[in-house]
Amino acid sequence: MTFHDNERYDAIISGAGPVGLFLACELALAQCSVLVLEKTEDPTSPLKRVPFGIRGLSAPTIDALHRRGLLRELQIHKRIQSPHQHAGEGPRRQAGHFAGIPFHDGDIDATRWTYRLPGSTPTHLLSEMEELESVLARRAETLGVRLLRGAAVTGFHQTGDGVAIHSHERTFEGQWLVGCDGSRSAVRKLGGFEFAGTEPEFTGYTAKVDIADPKKLKPGRNMTPHGMYLQSQPGHLAIQDFDGGAFHATGMPITREHVQDVLRRISGTDVTIDALHIATTWTDRARQATAYRKGRVFLAGDAAHIHSPLGGQGLNLGLGDAMNLGWKLAATIKKHVPHGLLDSYHAERHPIGERILDWSRAQVAIMRPEPHARALNGIVRDLMKTRDGATYFAGKVWGLSTRYPLGDGHPLLGSSVPEFEFEDGRTISDLMHDGRGVLLDFAGTASLERFAGEYGGHIVYVTGHPKESFELSALLIRPDGFIAWASEGPPDIGDLHNAAARWFTRGASS
Ligand SMILES: Cc1cc2nc3c(=O)[nH]c(=O)nc-3n(C[C@H](O)[C@H](O)[C@H](O)COP(=O)(O)OP(=O)(O)OC[C@H]3O[C@@H](n4cnc5c(N)ncnc54)[C@H](O)[C@@H]3O)c2cc1C
Incomplete structure (x- = not known):
């Protein structure tokens, strides 16, 4: 593919770390033109390789990768073993930690996660930064993303309908700019984003x-x-x-x-x-941008929030940002966007970031080398040995409690869709590779098929009988895999319409 510097891009991303690359893939999947500007020439580094580059992936990340067909490309987790796993195998295998205090597989009551289907994707995995980035970079380039290495963002200014971005003496134009350029983000600093939080203790x-x-x-x-x-x-x-x-x-x-x-x-x-x-x-410096958007500029990943790596949450948090922002920004670029869609990025992701920062602060608080912290540490350790305690910490560390506040109603509203498996062996993730919304109809209702048809290509209608349906009759799933509407009985089309109108527009896709 030939690219020209004076081309105007739909979106320009600063930073080809995992978050920038994943976001680029999401945008390109929706046919947006994307330029990624990356400061470093060389994507490889010993710090990104085993053992230093090991990263724990949690359930929302694993689900996101799986829903885009990328999980199978990550091989490294089959070879690497967590340093914590020396603690044992089988039921006593360490499954994560809080402030260095381990919890173990055998102590966790997985039946508490009512809607997590057995045999679905793992709840946690180890990965390697270098492999993850190379899988994502390959995918981005296959999808037509232009990736320029050795091209740091050094300045930008917003124009009426776009952003002019400078990389030393070169200038690139985009409709939107997303800073995915890590903890010292140039976009965050140049854009004057407030970065509020607490100073480090260690x-x-x-x-x-x-x-x-x-x-x-x-x-x-x-x-x-x-x-x-x-x-x-x-x-x-x-x-x-x-x-x-x-x-x-x-x-x-x-x-x-x-x-x-x-x-x-x-x-x-x-x-x-x-x-x-x-x-x-x-x-353990913990800071978060008070706004994730200023006009045509967004922040995602470490550019938007930093905290200690204790408990391994930063990459997962950042990839969650990218999965959330990608389809919303793409819909905006393609002009099939309901009012307020882009604002929901900050509204949904900022509170999750806030909770993770507090989770990391709580760990630091009980690791301080002083008697009060030691005493509290001992109590937490005791609680984590209980079934309730281990289950609580596993749910948090593995991200199983991630939910967006999409209203009352069915308990699955705002949650990640369970990995439904149909009788022909296909799973819901297999149907989400192209990044569109899905109207899942377990009852074969003609009115639902007509409804999906009104949304052009933005919502794909799928009917079939899953092996387990949790007594649901139909579901509307956003492109990021979160449930926007769920019905147990005959579907209420008015209710479905209200839910769909928040995330999709009617008419043909462009
Ligand atoms: C020791 C350690 C262990 C960790 N373990 C875990 C874990 O187990 N699980 C987990 O979820 N997280 C973990 N993390 C955190 C995780 O590594 C980060 O949260 C994640 O890398 C953030 O991804 P990112 O893409 O936002 O930023 P980065 O990975 O920092 O990527 C940013 C990219 O932007 C580029 N860049 C910088 N400035 C510019 C510029 N001006 N112009 C263009 N490009 C620029 C950089 O070169 C880089 O390629 C750990 C971190 C550390 C330090």
Whole structure:
């Protein structure tokens, strides 16, 4: 495909991280022209590879990837094992953690998630950043996205009907700009978005080292009077130093001597590090843009919210933003947009971001190296050993409680659609690869087929008998897989019309 710089794009995305790439795919799937500007030349990095680049994917992310046919392309999770899984196998297999306190598969009561079908996609998986990004980049390019590497966004200004975006001396024009350019987002800063929140309590270190006398360190995760250290595999260190985030803020190089000093102080040993192979630092700074949109500019992913990586939520949160924004922005670009659709991006995603920031703050609060936090930590640990406790934490960490407030009515309203499987073996995800809404009719009602027809190609009508229907007769599913309307008895077409009018417009798709 040939591209020209003076082409005007429907959307320009700053940042080819997982969130920017996934959003680009969503927009291109709906036939929008998309340019992605990425600062770095080289998409590969040891920090994106196993072990440092391991990321935990939660249920909404897994479902989103599956609904676009991308899950099967991720292979790495079949090879990698969580560092936490040393804790056991089978029912005692660690299934996640809160503040480093593990919960285990065997303690979780999965029957509480009434609408989660057995045999559907997993609730959690491990993935690798580099593989995820390369799968998404390949897909974006297949769909016709222009991806320019070594092209940082350095400035932009909004015009009446678009945005002029500068990358050093080059200028690109788009109808919309989305900043997916990570925690230090240029779009957020240049656009003057307020970024409110709390300052860090610690500097976190992830490092690969050679240790002369590893037996001086205790196995597993160790809370000490000065912080925390964990040796997940020989020489793979994670350290939390409650220095108020001071070292991370200096931006100084991370030397062998420095990591050794910190490790000695935290572990209370005189352990010796012979060599430092790779190291990175992070903090628990927790901030969120107070608005995810300013005119024709949006933020998504780490550009919109940052928090500590404890419990592995940031990537999942960002991909959820992209899945939510993609179809709404595409509908706006294609001019088949109900009033208020774009505003629902902030309305739905900001509260979820807020909850995740609080989830990460709560973890920090019980990890502080001081007696009150220790006491609270012990109580949480006890609760997590109970069935109710383990189930509660699993539901949160795996994202099973994610729900948009789409009104009262059926309990599934606003939830992710269960993975219905039809008698011919197809599942609902198989029917969502093209990113359109679905009217799912389990009863073969002629009026529903006519109704879907009025929405042109925006809503696909599907009828069939699933193996499990939860006594539902029909459902309206948004392109992101969330349920906009659900009926158990004969469908109320007036009710369906009201629900559909919030998300779709009638008429042929363009
Ligand atoms: C140690 C650690 C462990 C983690 N573990 C997990 C986990 O298990 N699960 C989880 O969900 N999350 C985890 N996270 C968080 C997760 O990695 C991030 O939330 C996720 O990478 C955010 O994706 P993104 O696309 O928004 O931003 P990024 O991945 O940061 O991508 C942003 C992209 O924008 C580019 N860019 C920057 N500036 C510009 C510019 N001016 N112009 C153009 N491009 C630009 C960057 O080069 C980059 O490619 C972890 C994070 C850390 C540090």
